[in-house]
Amino acid sequence: xxxxxxxxxxxxxxxxxxxVPEPDGAHPWADGERxxxxxxxxxxxxxxxxxxxxxxxxxxxxxxxxxxEFAGIVLEAPAGSRFAVGDRVAGLTVxxxxxxxxxxxxxxxxxxxSTMSFNDGAAFFLNYLTAWFTLYRAGFTDxxxxxxxxxxxxxxxxxxxxxxxxxxxxxxxVSSDSKAHVATRCGATEVLRSGDDWPGRARAATGxxxxxxxxxxxxxxxxxxxxxxxxxxGRLMVVGFAGGGIPEVKANRxxxxxxxxxxxxxNPWLERxxxxxxxxxxxxxxxxxxxxxxxxxxxxxPWDRAPEAMGIIDRREAHGKVVIEVxxxxxxxxxxxxx
Numbered sequence: 001x002x003x004x005x006x007x008x009x010x011x012x013x014x015x016x017x018x019x020v021p022e023p024d025g026a027h028p029w030a031d032g033e034r035x036x037x038x039x040x041x042x043x044x045x046x047x048x049x050x051x052x053x054x055x056x057x058x059x060x061x062x063x064x065x066x067x068x069e070f071a072g073i074v075l076e077a078p079a080g081s082r083f084a085v086g087d088r089v090a091g092l093t094v095x096x097x098x099x100x101x102x103x104x105x106x107x108x109x110x111x112x113x114s115t116m117s118f119n120d121g122a123a124f125f126l127n128y129l130t131a132w133f134t135l136y137r138a139g140f141t142d143x144x145x146x147x148x149x150x151x152x153x154x155x156x157x158x159x160x161x162x163x164x165x166x167x168x169x170x171x172x173x174v175s176s177d178s179k180a181h182v183a184t185r186c187g188a189t190e191v192l193r194s195g196d197d198w199p200g201r202a203r204a205a206t207g208x209x210x211x212x213x214x215x216x217x218x219x220x221x222x223x224x225x226x227x228x229x230x231x232x233x234g235r236l237m238v239v240g241f242a243g244g245g246i247p248e249v250k251a252n253r254x255x256x257x258x259x260x261x262x263x264x265x266x267n268p269w270l271e272r273x274x275x276x277x278x279x280x281x282x283x284x285x286x287x288x289x290x291x292x293x294x295x296x297x298x299x300x301x302p303w304d305r306a307p308e309a310m311g312i313i314d315r316r317e318a319h320g321k322v323v324i325e326v327x328x329x330x331x332x333x334x335x336x337x338x339x
Contacts, residue, residue, distance in 0.1 A: 004098035009054035012310035036076035040118035067098030071121025090121035123295035123321035127158035145169035152179035160186040223247030296320030
């Protein structure tokens with residue numbers, strides 16, 4: 001079958017189109033349950049870039065098939081599972097998705113309605129799962145103010161999408177005019193520029209108090225300023241380090257203003273609270289079926305340009321999700337910027 005293969009961990013430029021064997025058995029994370037999916041669209045994210053350099057905590061041994069997200073149609077399902085042959089599904093696989101077929105992880109796969117395109121489905125699961133779980137862990141309540149870093153990226157745009165009807169103080173931090181436009185379109189009530197005094201503007205936008213929650217998938221040198229932008233009792237949610245640097249926190253900053261810094265990682269939570277998985281999947285399927293979510297697909301690449309996908313992310317050019325059409329949809333938009 002066709003696949004986007006990474007033969008060496010020398011970076012995104014190592015990815016090549018190749019013929020590889022069809023998936024055998026079950027996904028390593030699936031506890032022996034073989035859920036085989038015909039991939040129609042696949043997506044890559046920042047962890048794929050890290051993995052291409054051997055720097056991701058779940059790195060696969062080379063050669064491996066790239067891509068951790070997919071949308072497609074079930075070809076084989078475990079007996080007694082929640083899936084049936086022919087179901088339209090989307091999910092997370094960590095690796096192996098940019099291919100004609102992939103073995104999925106039942107606990108990280110959801111059904112999607114016919115009203116959701118496969119391109120949108122490939123952009124849905126990881127971003128909206130992360131955004132929803134971040135708000136859950138933060139204890140967000142309707143009306144609280146939230147500041148979102150990387151607001152034009154996958155997780156940031158999903159967070160804005162989920163919050164736009166739940167908060168009228170939704171601040172976004174971005175680095176360019178084009179990303180500011182994306183953040184506004186996704187629901188931000190005020191857009192701040194990372195090169196300006198965004199902590200001061202965040203406090204001004206909240207009556208001088210600061211925001212209740214900061215969602216940070218970027219990390220780096222924004223971390224201390226994020227603490228400064230919080231109200232008393234505020235929560236800083238650490239989602240990732242797309243900016244490259246892993247910051248440190250001085251505990252006195254937390255003590256003096258009753259602040260909390262909280263990590264966001266779904267898999268350890270599910271391992272400790274296995275019953276939570278059913279709730280998570282039900283929430284995501286309800287989102288997909290509601291028609292109220294709008295996954296941000298920034299780039300749609302045809303199959304022959306799949307090797308370019310991770311480079312777009314590595315160069316910080318992505319707005320939303322970078323999707324590869326493995327099997328083009330009749331109504332798919334031209335490759336490039338998505339409307």
